Amino acid sequence: MGCGMAQGGVSMEVSLPEDGFIVTKLDEVANWCRKNSLWPMAFATACCGIEVMATGASRHDIARFGAEAFRFSPRQCDLMIVAGRVVMKMLPVLQRIWMQMPEPKWCISMGACASSGGVFDTYAVVQGIDRFLPVDVYIPGCPPRPEQLIQAVLDLQEKVQRTGTYNAREFNKRTQPEGPRPLATELGMAEQMIAPANFRTTTRSWGELPMVNPLANREVGR
């Protein structure tokens, strides 16, 4: 069952007998296809967007990981990269764009601002998009290096392979937010009562989804 195919994600060797076949689960094959063909939509609002551009350009070349097809229509994408701070005027737009993306879809929160508001602890800046949107992978940094974005895509590929799903059933057990905390800790009463009402909106779980070295040898299928 299963056949050694991926060698460290770098070289791939397929050796089957003349009339051989592979038995696996359809979900595994679908996820394998999905993870190697992510279509990002860069929701770039600040300097992180410049790093996204660098990641897509030839030096870092995100095409090596199958995610080079940037589209700026959400209807053609399945990976939203929120790169930069999101203000309260922009958040309804962000939510609308997220809802316009077809399933299955994933979200990367890139940089300190998108993940927690960063240094912009002001009236207008949303203190972490994961309060109002599902986020799969957070990237620290201000702004993160392109290598970090690539690592996030690799992490997301791992997650897609393991849990790619339509209805988010793996998030149902979530009872607490798991995203980064805002930088400021001395929040007043008015702010403490506005934690996310639905903790399933945050999706990173170290318990259920252990980090796996994406460069380690592994088999497609089990």
Place this chain on the structure above:
Amino acid sequence: MSETAQTTAEAKLFADPAVEVLASGVERALGVETGSLLRTSFRDNHRLNIEPGRVLQALAHLREAGMDMLIDLSGTDYLGYPEAEHRYGVSYILENTNSGTRIIVRTWADDPTPNLHSVFDIWRGSDWMEREVYDMLGIEFTGHPDLRRILLPDEFAGHPLRKDYPLRGLGERHHFVPLARDES
């Protein structure tokens, strides 16, 4: 407005003759004594302080005197300034595009309903600037053709550049419906 920084104590008149001609012309147009309007200078910024009731007439005169461009119109909240006599200051930066002469006209407004007359009829460019001052500081401009918020959403309550507005806002950044994965 008390203006002490870098102000020469005896400077009743502007050192720059091109600007002093404008200032004394304003005083003649207003029918007041030459040198009676407070002048302050910092480097090459020359500021003429005029009370709100007369500022529209003074600005109209300056427009006739060749100040054909309104470079900027901005507001300041002086709440908590120990030497401030009025809460809000409003500055009009004017330029003569032929000679390059610049003069700054400053006036003020106060609570509870800070209000000035719009200069839209003098410089059309004041349209969005007055909207921004209204948006951020809540100073209303009578006679403005379309005094709406310009930067913040229409449903925003409050004026965030006021000094008594909390830095983290009044919850505007949190009043959204979270989207869960299974419902988006």
